[in-house]
Amino acid sequence: MHVSNKTCDSKTNRSIGCTVDECKYHCGDEQYCTLQQIRVGKCEPCANTCECTECASFEKKN
Numbered sequence: 001m002h003v004s005n006k007t008c009d010s011k012t013n014r015s016i017g018c019t020v021d022e023c024k025y026h027c028g029d030e031q032y033c034t035l036q037q038i039r040v041g042k043c044e045p046c047a048n049t050c051e052c053t054e055c056a057s058f059e060k061k062n
């Protein structure tokens with residue numbers, strides 16, 4: 001059952017769109033992050049494609 005996150009509206013950062021709903025910072029109801037800012041990092045020493053980048057602020061939802 002989907003439980004609506006009532007704190008979502010006040011925390012949603014519409015400047016950071018995100019579809020990673022496995023992350024504990026994901027808004028839940030909408031495709032946005034709830035952090036004020038995120039850090040983007042590289043998965044490889046030298047990024048050549050989009051797949052080489054990642055959200056370094058990701059934390060797995062409990």
Ligand code: SF4
Nearest residue numbers: 018023025026033055
């Ligand atoms: S921290 Fe990163 S992965 Fe997590 S919801 Fe925010 S943008 Fe998405």
